[in-house]
Amino acid sequence: MAEVRFFTDLGAEVRVPVDGDTPQTLRQSVLQTQRALGQLGWRCCPLPPGGFTFPLASEPDFDWRLLGARRGICTIDSEERDGVWYAGQFYTRRALDPNPRMKLGRAIKYSRGARSTDPAEGVEGEEGSAFRYVTLAVFRGEGRRREEYAVPREPRPAGGRRTPASREALSA
């Protein structure tokens, strides 16, 4: 049986078994386990330097549980901000205008200010400047919306409450 590596919210490494005999079923099973445990804040996808990249069309219903993150609100500098909590830190959501000179289209970016203890290769912005930051994810480009990364539209069982995800089995 295959195994996926997770890090709990405290940082413990846990390997969790997943089913799947074919590439497609294994893939589904891994994604379902990411959703089930990501909801607890467990992470299995280390933040790549420069952040995750997805097509812009995936932003509206991106399933942040896949990364162990969740949408939230945080007040920074007396300003209430939309964004995402990931690994105990808040990443502010920002809409970036197209930059024709840099040939960059419209984008949505989730980022936070850098800390002195952030690993150097993940920190962006001019060195020495006060505007140094760490990106969690960028949604950009004309690529097709990734269905498998979206919040699943589950049918509600007739006349019943949905089983809370935290009580669901771990694997497909």
Next chain:
Amino acid sequence: MAEVRFFTDLGAEVRVPVDGDTPQTLRQSVLQTQRALGQLGWRCCPLPPGGFTFPLASEPDFDWRLLGARRGICTIDSEERDGVWYAGQFYTRRALDPNPRMKLGRAIKYSRGARSTDPAEGVEGEEGSAFRYVTLAVFRGEGRRREEYAVPREPRPAGGRRTPASREALSA
């Protein structure tokens, strides 16, 4: 069956099986194993650069076994200090006053002086200064107390002694 990675007090990496078929039971099982083995000084949560962060309300009854640490006292510079032992080193407990200029509220910090052999990204304080330090944990902010990180209030069995934790089974 899932597995949690631990480091013994000597630094050996040991993978320990844990039960749990749903996210909630797996999570409980991982936390119980952390408590049982953390009591031996085994660690499963590597110290993140800048230290662990918890809400201030979690400080009074935080369960240090989760990190493989334990409360203790150490005499440094002829002064008896409260603090925590973690991985063979003592981290002094300090209450930090609010700093309105930095917009930081009251906090409790556990830290120790840096050594020349500490990895650079975990060391804080001005470079070249004598006041360089490593933080184990900061308790700060108005967040709700994390029940799951607290020392459990176990009922004492009527007329009997509690089983010492070191004899308890490893998993829930």
Next chain:
Amino acid sequence: MAEVRFFTDLGAEVRVPVDGDTPQTLRQSVLQTQRALGQLGWRCCPLPPGGFTFPLASEPDFDWRLLGARRGICTIDSEERDGVWYAGQFYTRRALDPNPRMKLGRAIKYSRGARSTDPAEGVEGEEGSAFRYVTLAVFRGEGRRREEYAVPREPRPAGGRRTPASREALSA
């Protein structure tokens, strides 16, 4: 049973069981699993600094699924380019003329421009120059074509459609 470590397209680490009792059958089984999961964009071979190297004769039918990559086309600077997608980034295919002074023969190279967040040891080109790049693979030299790295020539079952690779079992 042996296990191969993969990284999904989101970066999750998954260990997948493979069969094989002798070195040759284990090897075949690992390669088949690389093909089956590489097709999903899962990678099991981290990019070595300086890129993968293969003989020039392996280029025409190299099986990019082994690396979790796939041939593709991308428009960069209004120019349509041939190349390969790997881990969400596009590597342009370039034919390099022989360089007798450097004693280098004809080669095909797959590379992309470097980003500020690329790990330093994988970036090539003069430091400070604008032409810094990262190599995915170089095909060079007179070595014999590596049959085991080529796209397999599978016989089509008489009168039937081939089973899509994504429905095939994971191991030989």
Next chain:
Amino acid sequence: MAEVRFFTDLGAEVRVPVDGDTPQTLRQSVLQTQRALGQLGWRCCPLPPGGFTFPLASEPDFDWRLLGARRGICTIDSEERDGVWYAGQFYTRRALDPNPRMKLGRAIKYSRGARSTDPAEGVEGEEGSAFRYVTLAVFRGEGRRREEYAVPREPRPAGGRRTPASREALSA
């Protein structure tokens, strides 16, 4: 069943199963496996930057097999030295006098001269100086002798030879 990670004398990573249902029995089992395989020169405790630290009282009968090391003698600069072999290198034993100015008590240190290929964070001594060294272990301080780290005093079976440790089972 739990697993301990070892590195053989050639550097291969091997995971070895160990028994133990409670924290105490798991701990005993891990230590016994460390002794059994440490005798072959297999290591499970990577050298921490600055070396291992133990109380001074543990030095006389410290069980070096726990670290995959063994006491030995080596002739360096025509001088026969006591010390310890660890991972193919010899660490000289030195008794350090108390240093009241640095508030350091008597200590026994096992160290060797640094090489150009040693990882920077483990090298001590003034940078640029000729006296750069790497510490394997320091025994210092008034702490209680750690019974579990000592060479076990095994009763000799009446009228018989002890089973050589290399023939003993791996786990308790």
Next chain:
Amino acid sequence: MAEVRFFTDLGAEVRVPVDGDTPQTLRQSVLQTQRALGQLGWRCCPLPPGGFTFPLASEPDFDWRLLGARRGICTIDSEERDGVWYAGQFYTRRALDPNPRMKLGRAIKYSRGARSTDPAEGVEGEEGSAFRYVTLAVFRGEGRRREEYAVPREPRPAGGRRTPASREALSA
């Protein structure tokens, strides 16, 4: 059952089960698996900074399969050289004369010129000089020949061909 970690010639990480209930049988089993898979170019011993070190007496019949390497010949600068292939690169064999000033005896060294993408800590020779190199192995010193690292002298079965190693079982 114990497990050994290997890297295939493409760099995939594969864990392979090995037998062995006692330290000696586990050790034999690990070495046999290293020979069987090392013959495919699979490596389980990452190159330590500065290279592997063995006694000079082990050089003549050292079993390079243990490292996933093999003896070979390569033409460099129009000169045919003896050496060893390891991880796709050629290391030239060189006999070093004794250096009484440095107190170094006769040695055989396998090394190659450094590349810009080699990790810094494995590169030797004066910084900035053109003679920077990476060492695979040094055979030096009066130590006893290591029987367990030598090519086994297997008895040929009477009247029969030996089973090719690639068809042998993986473990002892």
